[in-house]
Amino acid sequence: MRANCWVAPNNVAVEDVPDPRIINPRDAVVRVTSTAICGSDLHLLQGYLPAMRKGDVLGHEFMGEIVELGNGVRDGLRVGDRVVVAFPIACGNCTSCERGLYSLCENSNPNAAVAELAMGHSPAGIFGYSHLLGGYAGGQAQYARVPFADVGALKIEDDLPDEKVLFLSDVLPTGYMAAEMCDISRGDVVAVWGAGPVGYFSAVSAFLLGAGRVIVIDRFPYRLRLARERAGAETINYEDTDVMDALREMTAGRGPDACIDAVGMEGHHASAALHAYDKAKQTVKAETDRPHALREAVLSCRNGGTISAIGAYTGFIDKFPMGSFMNRSLTMRSGQAHVQRYMRPLLDRIRKGEIDPSAIITHTMRLDDAPHGYDIFKNKREDCVKVVLKP
Amino acid sequence: MDVRSVTDALGIQRESEDREPQSMARILGWFSLGLGVAALAAQPAISRLCGVDDSPTARTVLRIAGARELGTAAALLIPRRARWGMWARVAGDAVDLAACAMAMRDRQGDRRQRLTYATLAVAGIAAVDLYTAVRTTRGARRTTGDRVRASVTVNRGVEDTYRFWHDFENLPRFMYHLESVRTTGDRRSHWTAKAPAGQTVDWEAEVVDDHPNELIMWRSVAGGGLPNSGCVRFVPAGGGRGTEVRVELAFTAPGGRFGARIAKLFGENPHQQICDDLRRFKQVIETGEITRSDGSPEGTSLRQQMMQRPAQPLATR
Numbered sequence: 001m002r003a004n005c006w007v008a009p010n011n012v013a014v015e016d017v018p019d020p021r022i023i024n025p026r027d028a029v030v031r032v033t034s035t036a037i038c039g040s041d042l043h044l045l046q047g048y049l050p051a052m053r054k055g056d057v058l059g060h061e062f063m064g065e066i067v068e069l070g071n072g073v074r075d076g077l078r079v080g081d082r083v084v085v086a087f088p089i090a091c092g093n094c095t096s097c098e099r100g101l102y103s104l105c106e107n108s109n110p111n112a113a114v115a116e117l118a119m120g121h122s123p124a125g126i127f128g129y130s131h132l133l134g135g136y137a138g139g140q141a142q143y144a145r146v147p148f149a150d151v152g153a154l155k156i157e158d159d160l161p162d163e164k165v166l167f168l169s170d171v172l173p174t175g176y177m178a179a180e181m182c183d184i185s186r187g188d189v190v191a192v193w194g195a196g197p198v199g200y201f202s203a204v205s206a207f208l209l210g211a212g213r214v215i216v217i218d219r220f221p222y223r224l225r226l227a228r229e230r231a232g233a234e235t236i237n238y239e240d241t242d243v244m245d246a247l248r249e250m251t252a253g254r255g256p257d258a259c260i261d262a263v264g265m266e267g268h269h270a271s272a273a274l275h276a277y278d279k280a281k282q283t284v285k286a287e288t289d290r291p292h293a294l295r296e297a298v299l300s301c302r303n304g305g306t307i308s309a310i311g312a313y314t315g316f317i318d319k320f321p322m323g324s325f326m327n328r329s330l331t332m333r334s335g336q337a338h339v340q341r342y343m344r345p346l347l348d349r350i351r352k353g354e355i356d357p358s359a360i361i362t363h364t365m366r367l368d369d370a371p372h373g374y375d376i377f378k379n380k381r382e383d384c385v386k387v388v389l390k391p
Numbered sequence: 392m393d394v395r396s397v398t399d400a401l402g403i404q405r406e407s408e409d410r411e412p413q414s415m416a417r418i419l420g421w422f423s424l425g426l427g428v429a430a431l432a433a434q435p436a437i438s439r440l441c442g443v444d445d446s447p448t449a450r451t452v453l454r455i456a457g458a459r460e461l462g463t464a465a466a467l468l469i470p471r472r473a474r475w476g477m478w479a480r481v482a483g484d485a486v487d488l489a490a491c492a493m494a495m496r497d498r499q500g501d502r503r504q505r506l507t508y509a510t511l512a513v514a515g516i517a518a519v520d521l522y523t524a525v526r527t528t529r530g531a532r533r534t535t536g537d538r539v540r541a542s543v544t545v546n547r548g549v550e551d552t553y554r555f556w557h558d559f560e561n562l563p564r565f566m567y568h569l570e571s572v573r574t575t576g577d578r579r580s581h582w583t584a585k586a587p588a589g590q591t592v593d594w595e596a597e598v599v600d601d602h603p604n605e606l607i608m609w610r611s612v613a614g615g616g617l618p619n620s621g622c623v624r625f626v627p628a629g630g631g632r633g634t635e636v637r638v639e640l641a642f643t644a645p646g647g648r649f650g651a652r653i654a655k656l657f658g659e660n661p662h663q664q665i666c667d668d669l670r671r672f673k674q675v676i677e678t679g680e681i682t683r684s685d686g687s688p689e690g691t692s693l694r695q696q697m698m699q700r701p702a703q704p705l706a707t708r
Contacts, residue, residue, distance in 0.1 A: 003703065020704040023688065024680045053686075055701030072679065091678040095546045095633060106546075107674045110687040111696045113666070125684060128702065135686020135702045145704065147682070 002391065003057040003141035004370040009047030014368050017057065020137065020145035025072025028149030030083060034162040035062035035139045037370070037387045038087075038170055039196050040312045042378050043265060044130060048288065049314050051114070051131040060087035060127040061169040062139025063162060066153070075150040083153035085146050086339035087170045089125040089136065092151035096124075103336035108148065109134045118315070123336060140370055142391040154343045163358040164350055166388065167197070172357050173342035175201025175262070178310035179209050181333040182258035187212035189251050191300060192233070193293035194262035195223035197360045197386050198310060202260045203231040204355055215250060217243055217293075219268065222383040230359045238270050247300045255302035264311025265289035281318060288315030298325050309334040360386040367391040412526035416477050419523060420467025422516075423460045423480065430457025442505030443494050452490055459483055477524035484517035539661045540639040543669040544632065545676055549604045549625045552634040555676055556623055557607060559596075565671035565681070567692065568664065580609075584617070592617050636672070638665060663693045 003017045020029055038061050043049055063084040066077060077083070090097050090105035097105050105124035109115055115122035115132050125147075128138015137144065146153055156165050175198045182190055190206040192199045195218035203214045216227040217236045224235040236246050247256055269275040269292040278290040297307050298321050307330055325332070349355050362385045365373055373387035430437055430453050435444065443449035463483060466476030491510040498506055545552055555561055559580045563569040570583040570591055578598040586592050594617050600608035610620035619641065626635040640661075670691045674682050681690040686699040 005701075005703065017703040018706040020685075021707060023683050023705075026678070026680060051699075053699060053701050055703050057685075057703045091674075091682075093546065093677040094673075095544075098546065107678050107682055110682045110684050110691045111699070112670065112691065113663075113693055114696045125682070131686045131696075131699045131702065135684045135699050137685040137702045137704055145685075147684075148678070 001142040002367055003137070004059060004367065004389075005054075006044060006052050006056045006058055007054055010045060012045060012058065012371050012374055014370055015055075017055075017137075017141070020143050022068055022070045023145070024147060025070040026074075026148050026150060027070040028066050028073060028077060028083075028146045028153060029068040030062070030064040030085065030139075030144050030146055030153070031067045032062050032064040032139055032142060032144055032391045033082075034064070034166045035059050035141075035367070035389050035391065036166060036169075036171075037061075037140070037373050037377050037389070039198065039264075040129070041374070043312055043314070044128075045374055045378065046266070048265060048282075049130045049132065050118070053131060056128065056130070056135075057137040057141050058128045059138035059140030059144075060129055061166065061171070062127075062144060063156075063166050063169060064144070066149075067143070069149070073150045077149060077153060077155065081153075082156045083146075083149075084156060084165050084168045084343065085127070085139065085144070086152045086154070086168075086173075086343060087126055087129075088123075088152075088336060088339055089127065089134065089147050090151050090340055091148050092340075097151070097340075100338055100341045101335075102151075102338040102340040104338075111135055126336070140367065140389060140391075142367070151340060154347065156347070158351070160350065161358075163361055163388065164356065165347065167201075167357040167360075168339075168343050168346055168350075170337065170339065171197040171360075171386075172201050172346055172355070173339045174198050174310060174337040175203075176205040176342055176346060177335070177337045178202040178260045178262060178308045179205035179211075181308040181310075181335075182206065182209075182211075182260065182306050184209045184211050184258065186210045188257040189213045189215065189254075190258045190260065191215045191217065191247060191256035191297070192227075192260045192262055193217045193267075193297055194264075194311060195220065195227045195235070196262065199260070199262035200227055200231055200360055200385075201355075201357075202262050202308075202310065203227055203233045206258075206260075207232060208349070208354060213250075215247065215256065219270075220380055223380075223385060226360070226385060243296055244300050251302070255300055255305065257302055258306045258308060259297035259301045260308045261293045261297050261311045263293035265291075265313045267292035267294075267311075278318070287318045289313045289317045291317040291320065295319065295321055298330060301328075301330055304329045306330070307332040310337075312336075361388055363387045365389060412523055413473060415523045416467055416473035416527050419480060419520065420464050420473070420476070423467060424464035427457045427460030427464060430454065430460065440505065441509040442498060442502035445498075445502065446494075449494060456483070456487060456490075473527050477520065477527050480520045481517065481524050484513060484520055487513045488517065538639065538641045539665050540637065541662065541665040541669050542635060542637040543673050544628050544635050545673050546633040547676055549627055549634045552636060552676065553604045553607070553625050556625075556636075557601075559609075565675050566668045567671075579612075582611075594619070636669065638669065640665065667692045 088103040089108040090102035094106035108125040112122035125134025
């Protein structure tokens with residue numbers, strides 16, 4: 001089959017690889033009909049996540065049709081079913097899964113011992129997301145093996161097009177969880193750093209959860225326009241406005257009640273010097289992640305407010321404003337999205353028309369064009385927000 | 392002794408490695424560093440102190456000894472465990488004592504007296520070095536693992552967990568070094584383990600203690616191919632957190648032929664292997680299968696984690 005593989009930092013290629021098959025009783029093999037490139041794939045692309053190997057099949061946002069099923073799959077899945085697959089692989093049986101913390105599944109990372117060296121304890125395995133998180137082949141391919149299919153594959157029974165349900169695999173639940181972690185009370189002001197797909201869905205979800213105002217911060221006018229026009233957010237372009245001043249002004253001195261970091265480890269800063277400082281440290285591995293958005297979110301948040309860190313980080317950051325965080329009674333919540341927990345309720349919201357996930361799609365192309373998709377998505381060319389690949 | 396008895400968190404007496412020889416070796420490492428720096432930086436004062444400030448040869452010898460001490464210090468302070476570094480100190484002491492004896496021959500009076508004190512000091516330190524070297528070596532020999540223990544928490548009640556483990560025929564499902572276990576009697580079972588080059592090692596085991604939902608202890612019957620014993624304890628993890636499973640395996644014949652056999656069975660790191668076994672045990676009892684990815688198609692094992700194949704599907708046979 002054809003699959004998009006990681007070759008070297010900043011180099012992916014669509015190659016011929018063997019077809020997947022059932023290797024465990026609870027596996028399913030899915031013929032992929034739609035798959036997307038995620039912002040976190042860009043971290044893998046640049047080689048910021050350790051433990052990538054030449055030939056790794058990328059992709060953790062995908063959906064398709066079940067073509068083969070192991071004999072241990074419960075929960076009434078059938079060959080021919082149309083399914084969306086959650087990006088964290090979760091067994092459904094361990095304590096974490098039973099508590100709904102699917103991205104912390106205790107059984108799905110066969111390489112947990114290595115993850116423990118890096119992180120202390122291991123999170124769940126993730127499709128196409130480095131050998132640290134399992135070494136699973138991803139979904140930017142014609143076929144994908146889905147372990148624990150009875151937990152991770154959600155059957156789509158109505159005729160909603162792929163474009164409306166594909167993002168249940170990651171970015172929609174991720175944005176929703178970011179907003180949920182803010183514990184929003186009616187009328188809250190929520191600030192969101194990053195106007196990419198996750199930032200967009202965070203803004204949409206914050207409104208659904210009762211926020212009075214949502215303020216989205218980015219530097220690309222076309223992305224800010226999307227947040228304004230489709231999510232109803234106010235926007236700040238940090239390249240021409242001082243963010244902390246603007247937020248103070250917009251909230252009459254209080255600061256936002258909650259701040260969502262939907263940027264993560266590859267943040268940028270309006271000040272070239274500050275950006276260069278963190279970029280240099282990251283290059284020589286003196287820190288692994290550039291936390292510009294997180295620092296600003298902490299400093300901007302109102303006293304006693306909440307930071308929701310949803311953008312991906314991998315390792316260590318420098319100059320976290322701990323004094324501000326501690327003295328002002330802030331709360332930080334975080335995590336890879338527990339997708340399985342949100343898929344059904346969000347599917348209901350899509351059905352009711354409360355959310356239209358297809359709003360973020362700017363490009364649809366063939367799987368063979370994946371390298372081009374990565375290029376325009378990474379370099380923000382052609383006003384790219386989200387690329388959907390059709391195998 | 393290099394092993395002392397301690398009481399663990401569960402109130403059970405167990406052996407623990409004595410860290411004292413290692414800390415002594417580190418102290419001696421710092422001593423070497425001090426000596427080396429002194430011999431190189433304050434050579435005239437030291438040679439006066441030892442009564443050998445009358446000979447250029449003695450001064451050169453002192454400088455060489457100083458450089459040597461710096462090397463010894465590195466060997467003792469840099470590795471996590473001091474091994475041959477202590478014997479380097481002992482060898483250095485022997486050389487120093489010989490040098491003192493030679494210097495003694497043509498010295499009289501005050502110089503001879505100072506040299507005698509220096510010699511006595513070296514001899515005293517040599518005794519401490521020898522004692523520490525012997526103890527660290529004995530400690531190192533024990534680490535080939537005649538006893539390994541590990542634990543895991545599983546999301547099952549103690550009854551289920553005990554029942555699963557009590558049927559020894561289940562063990563090869565997650566203990567990769569076992570080929571099969573066959574129950575042969577009420578308390579008896581026949582174990583077959585994989586050995587290198589397609590060979591196997593067999594032994595008979597008997598249950599020596601069995602408290603339902605609490606503990607199972609077993610040991611191989613005399614005359615078997617691999618004298619060993621094991622103990623698994625089941626403790627409820629409070630507040631509905633499942634069961635803590637604590638396993639301890641012991642091999643009664645460390646060193647020699649049996650030691651070599653154990654090392655082959657368990658690879659380089661028996662503790663890691665038991666940890667891997669327990670991780671797979673958790674997978675099997677919780678999910679019913681061993682977790683396999685494209686990078687780790689055979690499931691959890693440290694060796695496989697270190698030698699990952701690309702994350703793309705395996706070619707069909």
